Amino acid sequence: MTQTLDLAVIPGDGIGPEVTAEALKVLHRALEGTGVEVKETHYSLGAQHWLSTGETLPADVLEDIRGRDAILFGAIGAAPGDKRIPSGLIERELLLKLRFTLDQCVNLRPSRLYAGVGSPLAAPGEIDFVVVREGTEGPYVGNGGSMRTGTPHEIATEVSVNTAYGVERVVRDAFRRASLRARKKVTLVHKHNVLVHAGHLWKRTVEAVAAEFPEVEHDYLHVDAATIFLVTDPARFDVIVTDNLFGDILTDLAGAVTGGIGLAASGNINLDGTAPSMFEPVHGSAPDIAGQEKADPTAAILSAALLLDHVGQGEAAARIEAAVRADVESRTPGEKRTTTEIGDAIAARV
Numbered sequence: 001m002t003q004t005l006d007l008a009v010i011p012g013d014g015i016g017p018e019v020t021a022e023a024l025k026v027l028h029r030a031l032e033g034t035g036v037e038v039k040e041t042h043y044s045l046g047a048q049h050w051l052s053t054g055e056t057l058p059a060d061v062l063e064d065i066r067g068r069d070a071i072l073f074g075a076i077g078a079a080p081g082d083k084r085i086p087s088g089l090i091e092r093e094l095l096l097k098l099r100f101t102l103d104q105c106v107n108l109r110p111s112r113l114y115a116g117v118g119s120p121l122a123a124p125g126e127i128d129f130v131v132v133r134e135g136t137e138g139p140y141v142g143n144g145g146s147m148r149t150g151t152p153h154e155i156a157t158e159v160s161v162n163t164a165y166g167v168e169r170v171v172r173d174a175f176r177r178a179s180l181r182a183r184k185k186v187t188l189v190h191k192h193n194v195l196v197h198a199g200h201l202w203k204r205t206v207e208a209v210a211a212e213f214p215e216v217e218h219d220y221l222h223v224d225a226a227t228i229f230l231v232t233d234p235a236r237f238d239v240i241v242t243d244n245l246f247g248d249i250l251t252d253l254a255g256a257v258t259g260g261i262g263l264a265a266s267g268n269i270n271l272d273g274t275a276p277s278m279f280e281p282v283h284g285s286a287p288d289i290a291g292q293e294k295a296d297p298t299a300a301i302l303s304a305a306l307l308l309d310h311v312g313q314g315e316a317a318a319r320i321e322a323a324v325r326a327d328v329e330s331r332t333p334g335e336k337r338t339t340t341e342i343g344d345a346i347a348a349r350v
């Protein structure tokens, strides 16, 4: 029976379209012979689109995207020094708007060290953890402002919002994922020695949810100490649960210790299925290498695998992961393959 996978594709800016093309190439290859037909709707959105139209994410486009099965997202954003585009506009009005409006509360970011990836930190195979980053709250909600702007007496606030409902659903998801993994361990990362209000809510929530999962071990690290251990002993982690901002920072670091940001994939998961989930590399639009065929498309390809797994195509997802593993294991230090060559090589192995 033919099944249709109705995909929204948002390639975005910079290297976004380059890596998305490779992710789609591999996704199509992985679905060959499965009876699944892919319907792609591409949306022109991002910093370049804003420059030419003044649009970020119009309401009718958002509603159109909402009706799809899943979203494959490339990357958006201008070069940090680009004065034509107000900093934060595209990030807030497009990417965060999608995550918030589509209630993608779990930002799932796996990290694995493949054989063949040179890391001074641990032996291959020893690093295998997943960060469950809260995706719709924290300091990202835009709860703040500036008074006496531009004067020597300016006061700027950016208040972190943490709700019992929002924290609990993410913590429960982290424990559920840990209960399905071999090591069954959750590490809460926060800063409850200073951020006592939010931190204590997270800590109490972890303790309450832990009681429902007696088979899952749990511990705690302050975020500053967590950055030490991510570098000196990353093998200690299994599932990390943390807030939106700490999770953003930790997952770039996690990418760096497992072979580079070009390998780091993510999924923004809507837990109750009321809206599509969105899959994207952890990295941004990388304006410094855009248009040069230098981007590693592996993170986007692994994000497509997370997407397939999410929509019930676990076997196709596993084929992509195996192909990526084989490709990464065959890499040699200093080799220079183009974005397209890496995509072709992984597609050929699927």
Ligand SMILES: NC(=O)c1ccc[n+]([C@@H]2O[C@H](COP(=O)([O-])OP(=O)(O)OC[C@H]3O[C@@H](n4cnc5c(N)ncnc54)[C@H](O)[C@@H]3O)[C@@H](O)[C@H]2O)c1
Binding pocket: 015, 019, 074, 075, 076, 077, 078, 079, 080, 091, 095, 261, 262, 280, 281, 282, 283, 284, 285, 286, 287, 288, 289, 294, 295, 296, 297, 299
């Ligand atoms: N999800 C997203 O769309 C997303 C994520 C992060 C940053 N951004 C935006 O992207 C723009 C650039 O941000 P940035 O420079 O801080 O972060 P970035 O992730 O784009 O780049 C950081 C560094 O990593 C390198 N890099 C990133 N992806 C790579 C890949 N696939 N292969 C090889 N090297 C890669 C870049 O060349 C750069 O040196 C900003 O506008 C930012 O807001 C968007």
Ligand SMILES: CC(C)[C@H](C(=O)O)[C@@H](O)C(=O)O
Binding pocket: 077, 091, 092, 095, 096, 248, 282, 284
């Ligand atoms: C671009 C930005 C809004 C985004 C975030 O902070 O979540 C990015 O850094 C990420 O990690 O996906």
Ligand SMILES: [Mg+2]
Binding pocket: 248, 249, 252, 282
């Ligand atoms: Mg980030």
